[in-house]
Amino acid sequence: MTDKRQRILAAALQLFCQNGFQNTSTAAISKQAGVATGTLFLYFKSKDELINSLYKETKNAFAGYVQQGINAEATVKTQLLQSWRNAANWALEHVNHFRFLAMFGNSPFIASLTKEEAANEFIFLQDLIAKAVTEEWVTTIDLDLFLALFSGQLHATVSYLNQHAGRVDKDSAIQQAFDVFIKGISRH
């Protein structure tokens, strides 16, 4: 029953976001997941491995969602917008997942190998941005800086929407933030 593995991951995610990392024991995770303490260690060699697996799988789920329904025939700008919308919507529908990624993304808790592995899933986005940079309408800018700004703006937008949930129109804020980004990197 791989069902238990998922239950453990879900319980860990919830408790990490709720109580922080240090205040969440493996016993608490097991209890929340409805399994014995020993079972956790059947699926994950250690608490560390559990965390790294959670990070990797969460990031990959995110990356997978961002690519959904993208029309490769469309203009680069349209594809960027579609990715942008996907990412924002995923983040808003998976608040805890997104929070977890933000919490542990720059932390030494996550082994650097895990980080690289997860980053590979975003190559399609890098390709898209690389293509944009070669096009005339984009200002002269380093590819990596472009990528950093893209994800930075996206992250800021999602944080804003989470803090103002319900009080502002989601779709129009997403569009507005995208427009600001596109205008910023446009040559004219």
Added chain:
Amino acid sequence: MTDKRQRILAAALQLFCQNGFQNTSTAAISKQAGVATGTLFLYFKSKDELINSLYKETKNAFAGYVQQGINAEATVKTQLLQSWRNAANWALEHVNHFRFLAMFGNSPFIASLTKEEAANEFIFLQDLIAKAVTEEWVTTIDLDLFLALFSGQLHATVSYLNQHAGRVDKDSAIQQAFDVFIKGISRH
């Protein structure tokens, strides 16, 4: 000797960034700081209080630096650029401090009260941005979204520079990222 208090904070910062939070014991912090374990608890009621103090004081030091040398008579755009440069330079000169802020900023480790207290130091930036929004050259945009985008872009730029330290020209990248931001929020 309040010197010891600073030594404890400095040691905590270094070890948190190096080994993460859970893998840093109060004994290790004390040893690194060159004081007895008991001394740490003279200056901080608990490990939790130490972390919250470190966060608060780091954020305040950052906020203080960002405001330095700002000419209140200058245009809003010029003041924003000056703040932007200050923030980027501080972050690049205090890599661990910045890393720590990023690591624990969205985490439940930090009491929400501490967060609010630290955020108050950035009111001057909010005022500056509020003033910008009322000016004609800025596109119609919610004040909080503007603030989120500003810090998001800044954070992205600093992350980029930390990852490419030495390989790119620092000042020109800071300027370039600022130009992208200003262009993005400009009406024309």
Added chain:
DNA sequence: CTATAAACTGACTAATCAGTCAGTAATGTA
């Protein structure tokens, strides 16, 4: 129905850690 294997359990343990406190050193005061 029986035998074998695989999944699971939870009481247990060795290790670690936050925080204490009785005692010592340093500093100030008269």
Added chain:
DNA sequence: TACATTACTGACTGATTAGTCAGTTTATAG
């Protein structure tokens, strides 16, 4: 000099925790 106050020390402890493992249940096969 003696006395008082404050700063500091580090061995110690009660509590917690990651991880184990001997035994039990469940699934699979002959």
